[in-house]
Amino acid sequence: xxxxxxxxxxxxxxxxxxxxxxxxxxxxxxxxxxxxxxxxxxxxxxxxxxxxxxxxxxxxxxxxxxxxxxxxxxxxxxxxxxxxxxxxxxxxxxxxxxxxxxxxxxxxxxxxxxxxxxxxxxxxxxxxxxxxxxxxxxxxxxxxxxxxxxxxxxxxxxxxxxxxxxxxxxxxxxxxxxxxxxxxxxxxxxxxxxxxxxxxxxxxxxxxxxxxxxxxxxxxxxxxxxxxxxxxxxxxxxxxxxxxxxxxxxxxxxxxxxxxxxxxxxxxxxxxxxxxxxxxxxxxxxxxxxxxxxxxxxxxxxxxxxxxxxxxxxxxxxxxxxxxxxxxxxxxxxxxxxxxxxxxxxxxxxxxxxxxxxxxxxxxxxxxxxxxxxxxxxxxxxxxxxxxxxxxxxxxxxxxxxxxxxxxxxxxxxxxxxxxxxxxxxxxxxxxxxxxxxxxxxxxxxxxxxxxxxxxxxxxxxxxxxxxxxxxxxxxxxxxxxxxxxxxxxxxxxxxxxxxxxxxxxxxxxx
Amino acid sequence: xxxxxxxxxxxxxxxxxxxxxxxxxxxxxxxxxxxxxxxxxxxxxxxxxxxxxxxxxxxxxxxxxxxxxxxxxxxxxxxxxxxxxxxxxxxxxxxxxxxxxxxxxxxxxxxxxxxxxxxxxxxxxxxxxxxxxxxxxxxxxxxxxxxxxxxxxxxxxxxxxxxxxxxxxxxxxxxxxxxxxxxxxxxxxxxxxxxxxxxxxxxxxxxxxxxxxxxxxxxxxxxxxxxxxxxxxxxxxxxxxxxxxxxxxxxxxxxxxxxxxxxxxxxxxxxxxxxxxxxxxxxxxxxxxxxxxxxxxxxxxxxxxxxxxx
Numbered sequence: 001x002x003x004x005x006x007x008x009x010x011x012x013x014x015x016x017x018x019x020x021x022x023x024x025x026x027x028x029x030x031x032x033x034x035x036x037x038x039x040x041x042x043x044x045x046x047x048x049x050x051x052x053x054x055x056x057x058x059x060x061x062x063x064x065x066x067x068x069x070x071x072x073x074x075x076x077x078x079x080x081x082x083x084x085x086x087x088x089x090x091x092x093x094x095x096x097x098x099x100x101x102x103x104x105x106x107x108x109x110x111x112x113x114x115x116x117x118x119x120x121x122x123x124x125x126x127x128x129x130x131x132x133x134x135x136x137x138x139x140x141x142x143x144x145x146x147x148x149x150x151x152x153x154x155x156x157x158x159x160x161x162x163x164x165x166x167x168x169x170x171x172x173x174x175x176x177x178x179x180x181x182x183x184x185x186x187x188x189x190x191x192x193x194x195x196x197x198x199x200x201x202x203x204x205x206x207x208x209x210x211x212x213x214x215x216x217x218x219x220x221x222x223x224x225x226x227x228x229x230x231x232x233x234x235x236x237x238x239x240x241x242x243x244x245x246x247x248x249x250x251x252x253x254x255x256x257x258x259x260x261x262x263x264x265x266x267x268x269x270x271x272x273x274x275x276x277x278x279x280x281x282x283x284x285x286x287x288x289x290x291x292x293x294x295x296x297x298x299x300x301x302x303x304x305x306x307x308x309x310x311x312x313x314x315x316x317x318x319x320x321x322x323x324x325x326x327x328x329x330x331x332x333x334x335x336x337x338x339x340x341x342x343x344x345x346x347x348x349x350x351x352x353x354x355x356x357x358x359x360x361x362x363x364x365x366x367x368x369x370x371x372x373x374x375x376x377x378x379x380x381x382x383x384x385x386x387x388x389x390x391x392x393x394x395x396x397x398x399x400x401x402x403x404x405x406x407x408x409x410x411x412x413x414x415x416x417x418x419x420x421x422x423x424x425x426x427x428x429x430x431x432x433x434x435x436x437x438x439x440x441x442x443x444x445x446x447x448x449x450x451x452x453x454x455x456x457x458x459x460x461x462x463x464x465x466x467x468x469x470x471x472x473x474x475x476x477x478x479x480x481x482x483x484x485x486x487x488x489x490x491x492x493x494x495x496x497x498x499x500x501x502x503x504x505x506x507x508x509x510x511x
Numbered sequence: 512x513x514x515x516x517x518x519x520x521x522x523x524x525x526x527x528x529x530x531x532x533x534x535x536x537x538x539x540x541x542x543x544x545x546x547x548x549x550x551x552x553x554x555x556x557x558x559x560x561x562x563x564x565x566x567x568x569x570x571x572x573x574x575x576x577x578x579x580x581x582x583x584x585x586x587x588x589x590x591x592x593x594x595x596x597x598x599x600x601x602x603x604x605x606x607x608x609x610x611x612x613x614x615x616x617x618x619x620x621x622x623x624x625x626x627x628x629x630x631x632x633x634x635x636x637x638x639x640x641x642x643x644x645x646x647x648x649x650x651x652x653x654x655x656x657x658x659x660x661x662x663x664x665x666x667x668x669x670x671x672x673x674x675x676x677x678x679x680x681x682x683x684x685x686x687x688x689x690x691x692x693x694x695x696x697x698x699x700x701x702x703x704x705x706x707x708x709x710x711x712x713x714x715x716x717x718x719x720x721x722x723x724x725x726x727x728x729x730x731x732x733x734x735x736x737x738x739x740x741x742x743x744x745x746x747x748x749x750x751x752x753x754x755x756x757x758x759x760x761x762x763x764x765x766x767x768x769x770x771x772x773x774x775x776x777x778x779x780x781x782x783x784x785x786x787x788x789x790x791x792x793x794x795x796x797x798x799x800x801x802x803x804x805x806x807x808x809x810x811x812x813x814x815x816x817x818x819x820x821x
Contacts, residue, residue, distance in 0.1 A: 434696025
């Protein structure tokens with residue numbers, strides 16, 4: 001039988017693995033397959049994926065929570081683990097003893113935030129969930145802060161190795177993903193780190209809507225940490241070690257809605273009074289409902305409903321306004337349409353971090369306020385959607401980008417190239433160019449006779465997949481002569497399968 | 512004495528001219544055979560076999576690669592395409608050349624291209640990484656500006672300076688391995704066009720007269736010692752990427768020359784042998800421009816060409 005004091009160690013091992021996995025995933029040290037699967041075990045991605053039909057991860061997480069409470073928060077959530085890691089490092093270097101105080105439940109605040117998030121999500125204003133999802137928050141830190149740092153580190157290694165003629169490491173482009181997303185990532189860290197240093201899991205118990213939601217389940221979970229009153233000598237050492245501050249320092253009562261199941265309290269108890277037990281076993285343990293909070297919660301939820309209804313009424317007007325075709329942002333492949341995409345993306349920026357061409361960038365207001373920070377395609381020099389690449393679709397854990405076979409992706413129109421002949425080198429300089437056609441994988445952009453033996457590009461929209469190869473290579477800058485515009489709905493082009501022509505034969509050199 | 516000899520020589524040559532004096536005519540023919548071979552064209556074999564055949568009249572690989580040298584091969588690996596689509600140089604050919612260079616005593620054989628598509632995908636899906644590494648060569652990255660160094664091109668008309676990959680600048684000798692292709696912009700993609708894969712900023716070319724810039728780039732002081740034109744499979748239309756197999760024609764041909772202009776002129780003539788191709792020399796401006804810069808000879812009739820059918 002597993003000794004209960006080892007629960008903490010199991011939690012620590014899991015946390016280290018998960019954190020390492022996500023750090024390596026978002027810094028591109030790791031490939032796509034593993035991080036994609038790990039992403040499925042994150043609560044918000046699992047919730048969003050469930051709405052596309054993939055319910056297993058969500059059901060799994062809910063069942064685990066119903067059994068053991070908020071284990072997600074301590075075992076799986078990268079933002080939660082990051083806070084633990086920050087606290088642990090601090091204590092390690094400052095040789096300071098861990099001592100936490102009992103926190104107030106902040107009932108109104110946390111249920112308001114949860115209510116607002118849920119309602120905003122239901123009415124289609126996804127930005128609140130996007131900003132508060134702890135997995136997404138970690139992802140943005142990873143993609144916007146850790147990845148550039150890792151890239152710089154890689155380049156340092158490349159510099160050293162290449163000097164010795166070894167090309168195991170090669171130089172890669174270090175770039176800031178976008179100013180807006182970098183600011184959001186920095187603010188996220190600026191809020192989480194100081195709180196983690198001083199107040200443990202304060203963020204998780206006041207702000208994080210996932211924590212609050214799982215807290216509701218945790219209240220009725222089947223296995224809980226229970227205090228054996230006969231053994232407890234009220235030293236309350238456990239309360240000072242509780243990162244959540246959920247053990248009342250006077251009564252020793254545990255508030256299960258805020259317990260993140262870190263199991264730190266179990267081994268510290270000298271009287272072995274704390275144990276994970278079947279919640280309905282008769283014993284002298286007290287339950288958390290010393291104060292009846294149900295009225296407060298009802299009030300808070302009501303407030304949240306009223307608040308978000310107003311908010312959503314404003315925003316739904318804004319999002320409902322049909323945009324003109326040229327204003328449409330280009331969505332990454334597999335996004336289907338903006339409704340599906342915006343409703344399922346949690347802006348974790350895993351696709352942003354993984355895109356080998358670095359052409360996926362977080363939007364600012366291109367999708368409106370509801371789609372702040374959600375990924376969009378930005379084509380620039382050397383940066384476009386590779387015809388044979390499916391990394392973003394393969395890696396997306398929420399189902400916002402739906403995977404498809406490569407043969408289908410190659411027919412998927414995510415945008416349409418628009419050519420402006422008056423801007424083109426061939427007409428302005430009277431010299432050959434054809435760079436756009438050269439880069440067009442479907443020859444939607446093809447060269448037609450112009451004058452003086454010159455040829456000029458022409459676009460066949462029925463063949464254009466909107467990859468941006470043409471735009472990325474067009475030498476006319478800053479505004480290129482060929483620009484890809486977004487489409488409202490990504491559709492599969494009806495490209496007829498060409499019959500295999502008979503091969504021509506050559507039998508002489510001709511010289 | 513000297514004057515006397517000179518006059519006698521004139522008299523002899525004059526006599527020979529008038530009388531077509533047989534011994535002298537024979538001597539002249541023998542002289543022609545001893546003249547170095549400018550270009551070799553081979554048809555009908557597999558890439559490796561044709562390469563060996565082509566190098567024979569040129570004195571073998573040892574004529575170009577010496578013991579202890581660092582050799583760079585620059586195949587066309589521009590696109591994320593499989594070998595049968597002929598968008599990139601033939602991997603068997605590149606692999607065979609790596610092996611030959613190492614046999615000739617090369618210290619190291621490095622292979623790279625500044626690709627158009629994602630470079631790792633290009634290196635892998637072209638089959639070239641596998642072939643090169645199997646033969647003992649080394650693939651170098653060409654994806655980042657930091658690998659490129661500024662070089663002046665004093666002979667250049669429109670392109671006076673550009674950034675060239677350091678592998679080219681640091682090696683002892685390098686060999687150019689283009690694949691014969693139609694090209695939407697340059698009209699023909701062959702030996703000269705393939706040099707655009709050693710530079711960082713290709714956009715400059717496209718804005719400042721592509722056909723002249725390609726020729727200007729070939730005035731680079733450190734020229735390839737050999738141009739090995741892969742025409743095992745050629746892309747006859749929709750180049751340089753091609754749409755599908757229908758753009759590819761199997762020609763089983765290899766053209767090798769130390770003269771980059773001659774290689775392209777021969778390749779163009781050969782390209783026009785494909786029944787559906789009609790590409791006048793006047794449209795492929797870079798060949799003419801390079802000839803004008805005296806970077807090589809486009810007039811095939813002036814060259815000593817070896818033609819081999821296998």
